[in-house]
Amino acid sequence: xxxxxxxxxxxxxxxxxxxxxxxxxxxxxxxxxxxxxxxxxxxxxxxxxxxxxxxxxxxxxxxxxxxxxxxxxxxxxxxxxxxxxxxxxxxxxxxxxxxxxxxxxxxxxxxxxxxxxxxxxxxxxxxxxxxxxxxxxxxxxxxxxxxxxxxxxxxxxxxxxxxxxxxxxxxxxxxxxxxxxxxxxxxxxxxxxxxxxxxxxxxxxxxxxxxxxxxxxxxxxxxxxxxxxxxxxxxxxxxxxxxxxxxxxxxxxxxxxxxxx
Numbered sequence: 001x002x003x004x005x006x007x008x009x010x011x012x013x014x015x016x017x018x019x020x021x022x023x024x025x026x027x028x029x030x031x032x033x034x035x036x037x038x039x040x041x042x043x044x045x046x047x048x049x050x051x052x053x054x055x056x057x058x059x060x061x062x063x064x065x066x067x068x069x070x071x072x073x074x075x076x077x078x079x080x081x082x083x084x085x086x087x088x089x090x091x092x093x094x095x096x097x098x099x100x101x102x103x104x105x106x107x108x109x110x111x112x113x114x115x116x117x118x119x120x121x122x123x124x125x126x127x128x129x130x131x132x133x134x135x136x137x138x139x140x141x142x143x144x145x146x147x148x149x150x151x152x153x154x155x156x157x158x159x160x161x162x163x164x165x166x167x168x169x170x171x172x173x174x175x176x177x178x179x180x181x182x183x184x185x186x187x188x189x190x191x192x193x194x195x196x197x198x199x200x201x202x203x204x205x206x207x208x209x210x211x212x213x214x215x216x217x218x219x220x221x222x223x224x225x226x227x228x229x230x231x232x233x234x235x236x237x238x239x240x241x242x243x244x245x246x247x248x249x250x251x252x253x254x255x256x257x258x259x260x261x
Contacts, residue, residue: 047089050089051089053079054075054079054085054086054089054096055096055099057075057078057079058075058096058097058100059100059104061074061075061078062100062144063140063144064139064141066141066144067097067143067144067147067151067152068143068147068150068151072092072093072096094152094154094155097148097152097155098154098158100155101148101152101158101159102158105158105159105162105166108162112132112170115129115132116170121177121178121240122177122178122181122184123178123181123240123244124244125174126229126241127244130222130226130245133221133225134218134222137217137218138218142204142205142207142212142217143205145202145205146205163198163201163202171190171194171197171198172190172191172194175188175190175194175232176190178232182234182237183232183233183234183236183240184232184233184234184237185232185233185234188232196228197228200228201221201224204217204220204221204224205217
């Protein structure tokens with residue numbers, strides 16, 4: 001009690017100076033200051049944890065059932081929270097979808113950059129990406145992109161920007177790298193091939209062409225991906241891709257997210 005009273009007696013200005021000089025003070029004082037800060041910020045941390053839990057739970061539901069078919073009531077019921085709690089963090093469903101889209105795309109960019117950094121060559125990177133895609137789309141509802149486009153224009157704009165900027169640049173970079181390494185045919189136009197790849201990614205979600213009652217999204221995307229890779233490769237590149245793909249020459253970590261958009 002005396003320690004708390006003595007701390008509270010210090011003026012705000014003096015306390016700030018002491019906090020700034022924490023490194024030169026005793027371990028006992030430094031520990032106390034950290035504890036004091038954690039006590040003050042704890043409610044804020046709880047609020048952020050609740051918000052993150054809502055985002056993750058909503059994302060899992062949207063992933064499985066599509067965005068349109070999941071209501072705020074469904075989310076509250078699934079997470080065992082009140083609707084009041086939902087609306088304390090998000091003004092409406094559209095804002096929830098928008099924030100979730102931003103979070104997902106930022107996370108995806110970070111994780112794909114990690115794949116690039118961990119890859120030995122352009123073929124290795126594509127092999128890792130193919131595994132990641134299968135994991136991401138294993139339980140994904142094909143109506144996801146359609147729901148974004150029709151009912152959530154802000155989130156759809158985010159997707160278009162993500163697709164045409166980050167994904168486009170990533171594909172072009174990989175193609176140029178593969179050409180330099182001798183794994184991809186030198187006569188291909190990286191920009192043209194990258195655009196065709198983006199078109200095929202979205203085409204797999206088109207239920208007019210690939211109704212979910214007849215086609216599995218993972219299988220369609222996998223067929224498209226192999227067609228894309230084999231069309232790029234020289235004989236040298238094709239042999240290496242087959243080694244990675246069929247012999248598991250490079251162990252692949254399970255990249256599946258707890259929940260993805």
